[in-house]
Amino acid sequence: MNGSKANGSGAAAAAATPNNSNDATNSHPQGHWRNQVKAPPKDTRHRTEDVTATKGNEFEDYYLKRELLMGIFEMGFEKPSPIQEAAIPVALANRDILARAKNGTGKTGAFLIPLLERVDLKQNTASALILVPTRELALQTAQVCKKLARHIRGLEVMVTTGGTSLKDDIMRFYQPVHVLVGTPGRVMDLADKKVCNLQNCKMLVMDEADKLLSPEFTVVVEKLIGRHLPSDRQISLFSATFPVAVRGFRDRWLKKPYEINLMDELTLRGITQFYAFVEESKKVHCLNTLFSKLQINQSIIFCNSVNRVELLAQKITQLGYSCFYIHAKMPQAQRNRVFHDFRSGACRNLVSSDLFTRGIDIQAVNVVINFDFPKSSETYLHRVGRSGRFGHRGLAISLITYEDRFNLYRVEQELGTEIAPIPPNVEKSLYCE
Secondary structure, three states: OOOHHHHOOOHHHHOOOHHHOOOHHHOOOOOHHHHHOOOOOOOOOOOOHHHHOOOOOOHHHHOOOHHHHHHHHHOOOOOOOHHHHHHHHHHHOOOOEEEEOOOOOOHHHHHHHHHHHHOOOOOOOOOEEEEOOOHHHHHHHHHHHHHHOOOOOOOOEEEEOOOOOHHHHHHHOOOOOOEEEEOHHHHHHHHHOOOOOOOOOOEEEEEOHHHHOOOOOHHHHHHHHHHHOOOOOEEEEEEOOOOOHHHHHHHHHOOOOEEEEOOOOOOOOOEEEEEEEOOHHHHHHHHHHHHHHOOOOEEEEEOOOHHHHHHHHHHHHHOOOOEEEEOOOOOHHHHHHHHHHHHOOOOOEEEEOHHHHOOOOOOOEEEEEEOOOOOOHHHHHHHHOOOOHHHOOEEEEEEEOHHHHHHHHHHHHHHOOOOEEOOOOOOHHHOOO
16 A cells, blocks of 8 residues: 555646546546545635635545545545645655645645555554644544544554553553554653554654744654654655754755745735734723624634633633633643533633644634734744634734734734734624635
8 A cells, every 4th residue: 555556646646637547446526435425514615715726636636545535525625725735646655745834724634635545554553653742733633534534444543642641552552553643752752662663654744843843842853753763754744834943854854855835925814913002901801892892703812821821711701701721731631621622612712822823723713812912923823823724714813012012013024914903893704704
C-alpha cells in the first residue's frame, strides 16, 4: 500500500481524470458505492475564496481507496479546498512538505487524507505519527482521523499526551496502533521506554508547526526524529505562520521539501474585524452591550492571563449569560470536559487563554472577542481564526484601551489588514448566514 500506488499519485494526479481508471473502486460519482454514502445535509452557507478558489479537482481524481472516499464524503467534504488540492498529490508522492495556509481552510484534511491512503495496515506498529502542541488539538485531530477512516477496516488510531495516565498508554500499545496522534513530550517518553516502536513510522506530520518549533518543543521534536524515526521517513509541516526557526529545522531534517504558500493575505477573508475603544474599567459593560446587540451563535472571548479568564467568566455568569472557561492551568480532565461540552453546544460563550488558539475547529463559533488585546500579531491571527471556519463568515472584535493603541497599529501593519472602529449597529450579514 505504501509502494507504487502512492508514488504514482504524484503531481500528475491533480490533472488526472478518473475515467482513465478501470478500477471500480475509484469510479466517479456514478459508481454504485456512492449510494451507500450517508452524507450530511449540504452546507449552503456562503463561503469565501479561501476555500472556493480551487482548480476544480475532485477527491476521486487522486485515486483514493473507496473506503477512504466514503469517509471523506460522509464528513461533508464535497471538493478539495485549495490547501488540499496543493498538498494531497504531493504527500501521496512521498515528498516532504512545508505548507503554509490560513486557519480554517482544511489543513487537517490536507494531511490526514494522504496519510490514511498510505498507512500500512499489515504492520501492528505505527506507520504514521501526528505531532500537535496541545491535548485538545490531539483529541480533535484523532476524532477527524477516525471519522475519515470509519470504513477502513482494522485501522487503529491512538491519542497520547501529557497529563494523562502513562500506564493506560503503555497498556494500549499491546494492541495494534497504525496512526499515533500525540504531543512531543509524551511520545518521546514512550519511545525512550521502548513502549512505542517508531522504527517503521514512515510518515511524520507536524500540525501547528510554528508552535512545535518554538523553544518549548524544538529539542524534544528533534531528538524524537533523530533517535526513533527511520531515515527514509516523510516529514510534513503545516501551519498558518512560519517563524525564522522553521528554516533551520527545514535545512536539518527535510529532504528537498515541496513548499506550499497560500498566505497572500494573513487574515481570513470571511472575518470582519472591528475594535471598540474603551477604558479598562468599562470593558465588562462594553461586553454586556455586545452580547445584547450581537446575534451570537457561539463566541470565544480571549484574555491574556489565567486569573483574568476565571474572573471574567464569573462576571459573565453574574450578568446572566451561559459561560464556560478554559486555560492551561486547569486539570486535564476538566479541560477535556469543557472542550467537549462547548463543542457539543452545551454553552454559548467560552472565556479562554491562548491555549485555545491553536487549530481548534468549532464551526458554530461566529464571534471572537479579544477582551484583552494580544501582545503579538501572530497571536491575533490565531485568535481571530477561531471564527469564520472553512470559509464561512465571522466577526472579530477587540476591546482596545489607551495602552493598546500602538499595539493595534502594529498588528494592522504586520498583517496588512484593517481593523475598523465598531459601528453602532453591526450588519448581521457580516457574521450570520
